[in-house]
Amino acid sequence: MTARPSHEIGLEYRSEMPDKDLVLKSLSGSAVTIFFQDVEGVFRWFVNPQSLWATGDLTGQKEDVVLGSEALKKLQEAKRTVLASGERGAVELAVTPPNDTGDPRPFYIKLTIEPAFDAKRDVEGFVCSSIDISEQLKREQTLKNLLREVAHRSKNMLAMVLSLSGQTARVASTKDEFVRRFTGRLQSLAKSQDVITERDWHGSAFSDLVKRQVIDVVPFQDGHIEVTGEDPELGPNGTLHVGLALHELVTNALVHGSLTRPGGRVEINCEDLGDYGFRLTWTESPRVISSAPKAKSFGRTMLERIVPSAVNGQGTLDITDDAVIYSLDIGRTEIV
Incomplete structure (x- = not known):
């Protein structure tokens, strides 16, 4: 078997796209939670849920389940800004979970919001990355x-x-x-x-x-x-x-x-x-x-x-x- 030049091996390696699931799994153990919301505000999936997002299984539920009126208003304004500009945005929220979560302490989180589009360039929802800034x-x-x-x-x-x-x-x-x-x-x-x-x-x-x-x-x-x-x-x-x-x-x-x-x-x-x-x-x-x-x-x-x-x-x-x-x-x- 003839050995291939090392530079060709390197080109072939770089041409391959990393697996998305592998990248998302690599977040496990980090301080970052990533989730997807559709345009109706329903949580569709989570990766590495923690902090506020670990208070219960929120998949399939709407954002008003965990966000109070003030935090919900700020998040919706941030989403409108993101849609208007077409660029990534960020917002900081102070959230006190509902009493039935068993965790009454307030959370302070920073969300980075990215719009997600379908093949027709219509908005499907928002990919959000979240980090708990309470200790900070x-x-x-x-x-x-x-x-x-x-x-x-x-x-x-x-x-x-x-x-x-x-x-x-x-x-x-x-x-x-x-x-x-x-x-x-x-x-x-x-x-x-x-x-x-x-x-x-x-x-x-x-x-x-x-x-x-x-x-x-x-x-x-x-x-x-x-x-x-x-x-x-x-x-x-x-x-x-x-x-x-x-x-x-x-x-x-x-x-x-x-x-x-x-x-x-x-x-x-x-x-x-x-x-x-x-x-x-x-x-x-x-x-x-x-x-x-x-x-x-x-x-x-x-x-x-x-x-x-x-x-x-x-x-x-x-x-x-x-x-x-x-x-x-x-x-x-x-x-x-």
């Missing part, structure tokens, strides 16, 4: 919601930065003091924001916030810092403001307070107050004469007024002969 639209909506949330929180953050800047400048006696204090507070916000971001914008665990704002800042820890009590989940607002309070307290302890002494220590306790919320208690001992913010300082104002107001609670700073004690009640609204 859900992702897009989630992204839009996230972007709106980011924009909202960014505005709040900028407002906080402007407030911190103005208040810090108002009480700073020198430029260097302003830079030092404002930079520290800004870094505190950044640390809290990092915790929020790591938790997918839901907030933070109280323990994570203490670690970032206090433990990671104190160069010596053994025997100096003790954290006890509950570990609630704070929302984003609570995380930012409680973080600022912790920053003010640890900065003061390191610069003027007990952590300047070899035996100085700080106990941070979080107590569950039931329906009200939680109470943060900072106990710093021994007391150093200048170990608490002055009565008119912005730091004290932040601890006793700004932060408590922001977390729907109350704050008190007590200075005894032996210790500096700060108590902050955090409202239940700030707990996730």
Whole structure:
């Protein structure tokens, strides 16, 4: 038997048309459903039925069985447009199947519509390919919601930065003091924001916030810092403001307070107050004469007024002969 040249084999292969049924079967397992409707809107056949088209055997039934009035109107308008132009068209439909299908969830589908003609060039019906875009639209909506949330929180953050800047400048006696204090507070916000971001914008665990704002800042820890009590989940607002309070307290302890002494220590306790919320208690001992913010300082104002107001609670700073004690009640609204 004489071998045929390879180029002749290739020509013969390319001259053969692929089998239509084979092509349609190849759609099995894909995200595409193909169906044919006659001019009366009756479904004649389906290939790879899924999504809306898998809610039941629709062959032989009219389109109004699964399409509500609004979706049906849009589909019919799209068909008229296709017939007028003679070109393929597309339409997106939102469809809630009838209650008897047992699947009440809405479907969002995109249909590509192609007119089918007979030998006389009369319209026989429409070949439609369908893909379920429900998940795509859900992702897009989630992204839009996230972007709106980011924009909202960014505005709040900028407002906080402007407030911190103005208040810090108002009480700073020198430029260097302003830079030092404002930079520290800004870094505190950044640390809290990092915790929020790591938790997918839901907030933070109280323990994570203490670690970032206090433990990671104190160069010596053994025997100096003790954290006890509950570990609630704070929302984003609570995380930012409680973080600022912790920053003010640890900065003061390191610069003027007990952590300047070899035996100085700080106990941070979080107590569950039931329906009200939680109470943060900072106990710093021994007391150093200048170990608490002055009565008119912005730091004290932040601890006793700004932060408590922001977390729907109350704050008190007590200075005894032996210790500096700060108590902050955090409202239940700030707990996730």
